Amino acid sequence: MTAPFPHLLPRQSVPELQVPIVGGRTYDIRKETPAAFSLVLFYRGFHCPICRTQLKDLDAKIGEFESRGVSVVAISTDVEERAVMTSLDWQLPHLRIGYGLSLATAxxxxxxISRSRGKTSLGIEEPDLFSEPALYLVRPDGTLYFGSVQTMPFARPHFSDILGAIDYVLKTDYPARGEVEATFEPAEAK
Structure with missing residues (x-):
């Protein structure tokens, strides 16, 4: 039997996260100082055509997130060379691209985590191992507010929906949900 799969709980502190950023800086979630949230997008890597579409959309909406007090970063397990190609080839001038995420931190x-299946439809070889997509909103105090974790590259959250949700959350002070960790018997789940 394998060890239980780790999951993050809303209202609890997120793990450490420090990765280099294309351009020579370092992203450290503990040093982020957004007014509302840090948006951490984990993407599959340079090989993924769906990531390309998603990151281009995110790059186009950076200003909308920043105007709401949200800092944004996109991170993968890619090596530096592939992360630079992601930034340049995909034309992402506004988006911070983090790379070198360890599988342990993922x-x-x-x-x-997925294994390579060879070349993608873009004709780019997948790394031997890489992480699948996820999107997290983290409060300035380092606690998880929202999380969406996927086993597949398909059907990702739309950033226009995330922006609308952030507007509602900020307007109504809506609390983080999904924080209950205990398991319940069916009779207790009323």
């Missing part, structure tokens, strides 16, 4: 963040 697991701490509850990400699913």
């Amino acid at each position: 697991r701490e963040w509850g990400l699913y």
Whole structure:
């Protein structure tokens, strides 16, 4: 039997997260100082055509997130060369691209890991191992507010929906949900 799969709970502190950023800086979630949230997008890597579409959309909406007090980063397990190609080839001038996420840290963040299946439809070889997509909103105090973790590259959250949700959350002070960790018998789940 394998060890239980880690998952993050809303209202609890998120794990450490420090990765280099294309351009020579370092992203450290503990040093982020957004007014509302840090949006951490984990993407599959340079090989993924769906990631390309998603990151281009995110790059186009950076200003909308920043105007709401949200800092944004996109992170993968890619090596530096592939991360630079992601930034340049995909034309992402506004988006911070983090790279070199270790598989151990990916697991701490509850990400699913996949093995290479060769070349993608873009004709780019997948790395031997890489993480699948996830999106997290983290409060300035380092606690999880929202999480969406996927086992597949398909059907990702739309950033226009995330922006609308952030507007509602900020307007109504809506609390983080899904924080209950205990398991319940069916009779207790009323």
